[in-house]
Amino acid sequence: MTQPQTRTLLHHLLEAPEVNGASWPRFRVLWRHMAGDAAKELLEPKLANVRASESTYRRWLAGTHLARGDTATILEWYFGKSAEALAQPVPVREIVRPRPLDRRTRTAARALDYTWPTSRHVPGEPDVGVHGTWELAGGRHFDGTTIGVQLYEAQPRGDMVEVSETDLPHLRSFVRSSRRGVMLASLGAAGGKGLYVMDAALARQSLVAGQDPRVPLAYQLDDLTYAIVWAMHVLDDGLLADDHPLSDRADELRHYVKISNSAPPRTDMPDLSPVGAAWLGSSLCAQYIVRHLDDLSDVPAFWTREATGEECAPWLFFRHKHDYLQSVASRFAGPASPLGRAFCVPEAAVRSTEPYERVLLFLTVAMMEMHGIKVWISSAPEYTQTEGFVLAQDRAILANWVREESVWRVATTSARRDVAPYQEAIEHARAHSLVDGQTPADRLQALAAYLGLDWRWLVSRCRTLGEEGLSSMLRPRSRLLTLQALDQTLRFLGAVGRQNSGR
Incomplete structure (x- = not known):
């Protein structure tokens, strides 16, 4: 087995970017400053006149000669290490440096800081092999996270962008880390625009298979892809942080699930992050509702408390959410079924959120429609605090975890006085829905208009992204998340957009 290369500690310290004095010409200049500063600080004027020859310097670097006397004093003062320590060998870490980025690519990277308020790019230090980071800040409810990121120049190849072969050594080095990271490819040097995203783990799979990583044009960063990237990483890292406590519970x-009502306070579970608490509350509510569905003789109406994209994000990624929707649809959905779900999204909630977050809300509603659940949207502020519930005739099943002081609250009631407010809320949503169209396409187009989203752009992007599939762009690490239902929703929107444009 080959032994790792070594060099002296002095050589290593002189190569640091802030010193940059490993070559003899640079060291000779540096030494004059070192000697002069040491003379002033140590109050020994004679040190300013101490000189070092090139041959002596090279023996110091090689560790074959130990600095003595005044030269040792200067070295030890400047580096804060003994002459003996400076002569000792230290391991050498091989650094694979990336190519310098084109000016247009650097400009595109800066867009990560001002396009989305929850996004901040911190460039790496290429000279010392430190990769950049992408800070994804949390919103009103969930914590943020930070992932590794590396930018590369790329060339267009049909409907793909391809990283240059000269960057592959550095890309291999970047994706070897087990930390979460993404590769961003830029067409800046090729005269193109934008950044294209791919999970580092997926880039590594391509390299292991002997293929050069290619990123589909559909993976360009915009409000749609950023919304998905942001939400998935925030949820994924939050769940991974709580993996043990969630498993223990x-x-x-x-x-x-088996008892009639419960509402454990948040203080009972202080070890859970906001995302972990959301998963636990959401899972309990879903199981509680499903357990009571067989007791319902009529098609129920559902009320959802989520009013923003951040609150809706769990619908798009939590695996149990999709099992729950399929269970509801298999029991009650049909061409003539009155099955529906109401949201309360006041204008203030729309105005206070960024377009990318509104995209998450839109995708959530589209997922409901895909399962045959007609959606009603109320904008009445007085219903904002109405908790999530299921209503069937004179019975209400309460199940809420959104904006609750408890981790969840579940209960059932048939008392007329208790059920009346829920009946009123559903009747109001049905009668005054902002998206009361005849078809899913009509309702979704009306919702896009209400949210200030470009309908044609949105369904076109959903179509191209759905055709490529998210699993080639992102890879969740938590077993509690899935991309499958969101992929289906993107394809559903693409098909709905075609139908609507043809009318």
Whole structure:
């Protein structure tokens, strides 16, 4: 086995970017400053006149000669290490440096800082092999996260962008890390615009298979792809942080599903992050509702408390959410079924959120429509605090975890006085829905207009992104997340957009 290369600590310290004095011409200049400064600081004027020859300097670097006397004093003062330590060998870490980025690519990278308020790009230090980071700030409810990021120049190849072969050594080095990261490819040097995103783990799979990583044009960063990237990473890292506590609570969760009502305070579970608490509350509510569905003789109406894209993000990625929607649809959905779900999204909630976050809300509603659940949108502020519930005739099943002081609150009631407010809320949403169209396409187009989203652009982007599939762009790490239902929703929107444009 080959031994790792070594060099002296002095050589290593002189190569640091802030010193940059490993070559003899640079060291000779540096030494004059070192000697002069040491003379002033140590109050020993004679040190300013101490000289070092090139041959002596090279022996110091090689560790074959130990600095003595005044030269040792200067070296030890400047580096804060003993002459003996400076002569000792240290391991050499091989650094694979990326190519310098084109000016247009650097400009595109700066867009990460001002296009989305929850995005901040911190460039790396190429000379010392440190990759950049992409800070994804949290919103009103969930914590943010930070992932590794590296930018590369790319060339267009049909409907793909391809990283240059000269960047592959550095890309291999970047994707070897087990930390979460993404590769951003730029067409700046080729005269193109924008950044194209791919998970580092997926880039590594291509390299292992002997293929050069190619990023589909559909993966260009915009409000749609950023919304998905942001939401998935925030949820994924939050769940991974709580993996053990969530696993430990599996039996506890099964117990709570079986009892008639419960509302454990958030203080009972201080070890959970906001995302972990959201998953636990959402999972309990879904199981509680499904357990009571067989008791319903009529098609129920649902009320959802989520009013922003951040609150809706769990619908798009939590695996149990999709199982729950499929369970509801298999029981009640049909061409003539009155099955529906109401949202309360006041104008203030729309105005206070960024377009990318409104995209998440739009995708959530589209997912409901895809499952045959007609959506009603109320803008009445007085219903903002109405908790999530299921209504069937004179019975209400309460199940809410959104904006709750408790981790969740579930209960059932048939008392007329208790059920009346929920009946009123559903009747109001049905009668005054802002998206009361005849078809899913009509309702979704009306929703896009209400949210200030470009309908044609949105369904076109959803179509191209759905055709490529998210699993070639992102890779969740938590087993509690899935991209499958969101992929289906993107394709559904693409098909709905075609139908609507043809009318």
